Amino acid sequence: MNVQVLFLGPARDFAHADSASLTLGEGATVAQARDVLAEGYPGLRAAMPTIRFAVNETFVEDAAALTEGDELALIPPVSGG
Amino acid sequence: MSRAVIHIDVVATPINAEDVRAFVLGDPALGGICTFEGATRADTDATHGAIARLDYEAYDGMARRQMQRLAEEALEQWGPGRVAMVHRTGAVLPGEISVMIAVACGHRDGAFAACRWLIDTLKRDVPIWKRDIYEDGSKRWVDPTIGISGSKRDEA
Numbered sequence: 001m002n003v004q005v006l007f008l009g010p011a012r013d014f015a016h017a018d019s020a021s022l023t024l025g026e027g028a029t030v031a032q033a034r035d036v037l038a039e040g041y042p043g044l045r046a047a048m049p050t051i052r053f054a055v056n057e058t059f060v061e062d063a064a065a066l067t068e069g070d071e072l073a074l075i076p077p078v079s080g081g
Numbered sequence: 082m083s084r085a086v087i088h089i090d091v092v093a094t095p096i097n098a099e100d101v102r103a104f105v106l107g108d109p110a111l112g113g114i115c116t117f118e119g120a121t122r123a124d125t126d127a128t129h130g131a132i133a134r135l136d137y138e139a140y141d142g143m144a145r146r147q148m149q150r151l152a153e154e155a156l157e158q159w160g161p162g163r164v165a166m167v168h169r170t171g172a173v174l175p176g177e178i179s180v181m182i183a184v185a186c187g188h189r190d191g192a193f194a195a196c197r198w199l200i201d202t203l204k205r206d207v208p209i210w211k212r213d214i215y216e217d218g219s220k221r222w223v224d225p226t227i228g229i230s231g232s233k234r235d236e237a
Contacts, residue, residue: 006140008208009138009208009210009222010224050226054140054143054208057140057142057143057146073140073208075140075208076210077225077226078204078205078207078210078225079204079209079223079225080137080168080180080204080207080208080210080211081119081179081180081200081203081204081207081209
């Protein structure tokens with residue numbers, strides 16, 4: 001199944017990309033997506049432990065399962081305000 | 082008259098404080114009005130010089146959704162009341178307002194507490210990032226986990 005990945009804020013610089021399409025097995029979790037992304041985007045590795053994930057604009061835990069068409073956003077530590 | 086009003090916005094234009102404050106006024110049952118405005122500070126870097134501006138960017142849909150959720154939680158805890166939260170994106174000059182929160186509650190205890198909680202939680206959970214743009218053209222994402230001295234940052 002395919003999910004659309006968004007690299008946000010500083011993650012854009014780490015990944016050298018704004019977005020990507022990720023192909024994962026059925027029932028893949030956010031944790032697995034995290035590993036695949038760290039593998040495919042070496043610039044993300046150092047920051048990865050501090051990066052939170054959101055699926056369809058809601059924060060998720062690593063155990064959350066992904067489904068076809070999900071929008072998976074990488075949320076580095078935020079700095080609004 | 083509505084007893085619970087929430088106004089959330091992410092805007093690319095200067096924030097008008099009176100307009101934001103007006104969203105929480107007008108309910109005579111709400112006697113405590115509290116506002117917070119975050120102004121951009123302009124530090125000077127030893128290597129790159131002065132900050133020319135800050136660039137803010139938001140994951141727009143989620144930023145709005147999160148601020149809505151925070152406002153609802155604040156009113157659950159300190160309501161009934163009204164909440165307005167507006168964050169600016171794009172280029173912001175040093176000293177300009179990048180975020181404003183206005184709260185009206187029955188009494189001042191709730192208004193102060195809700196306003197404080199809202200800005201603290203926004204700075205932790207709303208997907209907005211800022212980047213320092215220096216006069217020499219260089220850019221640096223602000224890392225909220227590190228203070229200027231390199232130690233854990235104390236929030237203003």
